[in-house]
Amino acid sequence: MESNPAALGLVRAAVERATEVLHFHEEESRAIVRSVDEALANVIRHAYGGKAGCPIEVTCRHLHGTQDGSCVSGIEIVLRDSGVRADPAKMKGRPLEELRPGGLGLHFMRQSMDEVEFSRKKGKNQLRLVKYLAPAAPAAAPEGE
Amino acid sequence: MQIVARAIHGWTILDLSGDIDLANSPAMRKALLGEIKEKRTSRVFLNLKNVRYIDSSGIASLVEGLKASRDLGSRLILYGLSKTVREVMQLSRLQKIFEIYEDEEQALAS
Numbered sequence A: 001m002e003s004n005p006a007a008l009g010l011v012r013a014a015v016e017r018a019t020e021v022l023h024f025h026e027e028e029s030r031a032i033v034r035s036v037d038e039a040l041a042n043v044i045r046h047a048y049g050g051k052a053g054c055p056i057e058v059t060c061r062h063l064h065g066t067q068d069g070s071c072v073s074g075i076e077i078v079l080r081d082s083g084v085r086a087d088p089a090k091m092k093g094r095p096l097e098e099l100r101p102g103g104l105g106l107h108f109m110r111q112s113m114d115e116v117e118f119s120r121k122k123g124k125n126q127l128r129l130v131k132y133l134a135p136a137a138p139a140a141a142p143e144g145e
Numbered sequence B: 001m002q003i004v005a006r007a008i009h010g011w012t013i014l015d016l017s018g019d020i021d022l023a024n025s026p027a028m029r030k031a032l033l034g035e036i037k038e039k040r041t042s043r044v045f046l047n048l049k050n051v052r053y054i055d056s057s058g059i060a061s062l063v064e065g066l067k068a069s070r071d072l073g074s075r076l077i078l079y080g081l082s083k084t085v086r087e088v089m090q091l092s093r094l095q096k097i098f099e100i101y102e103d104e105e106q107a108l109a110s
Helices: A005-021 A026-047 A105-112 B025-038 B056-072 B083-091 B104-109
Strands: A056-067 A070-081 A115-121 A124-132 B002-008 B011-020 B043-054 B075-079 B099-101
Touching: A005 A026, A005 A056, A005 A070, A026 A056, A026 A070, A026 A105, A026 A124, A026 B056, A026 B083, A105 B083, B002 B025, B011 B025, B011 B056, B025 B043, B025 B056, B043 B056, B043 B083, B043 B104, B056 B075, B056 B083, B075 B104
Parallel strands: B011 B043, B043 B075, B075 B099
Antiparallel strands: A056 A070, A070 A124, A115 A124, B002 B011
């Protein structure tokens, strides 16, 4: 996709459909959609400074594997952008006790997802979001499908 | 997203519908702050009954509106919140900060 806010609705619809196919509960599905939307909005606003037409790669895959003999399943969404290098020190959200606009997106992601992992690879920012179907198993070594 | 303004008893109701996200929260912010700061409306009601989604930029605009209304001694009142909007308010720990009512009748009577 391009860094155009008008495209966010389309991505939300696609992610929602993916979570339905994987049988996430409605509440979890909304949480995943919200996290991806907030992550993309952050890329548009901060990595690209609000500039439209810049590339954002969004990949979504079904994670499945086994842990302690039990099947583990989930969804992994990875966002990659070529914008300004994100500063992990600034990616802390803010205390919710403060009544002021802004700083909530990261909080939404961390509250909703099992894994939120930022990295910089080959000159690109990469954000990996993972949500497991219950029971959560963040230590599993998933295989892609 | 659509915004329709209605006047009642000298107050304003903003009927919002659709998704409030990065693409259109600036329009909501403009409408909201216009009522509160420019028109100095003593009570501004936001009807969120037909809002399917709100993101953190939409929440930020609501917070900005609330702060402006507090500064000016007016009231910002929300009603008709969907499950999705309520979830976001709870995640933001704002459900007790805003005046929130179930429906228009309750909101107008408040």
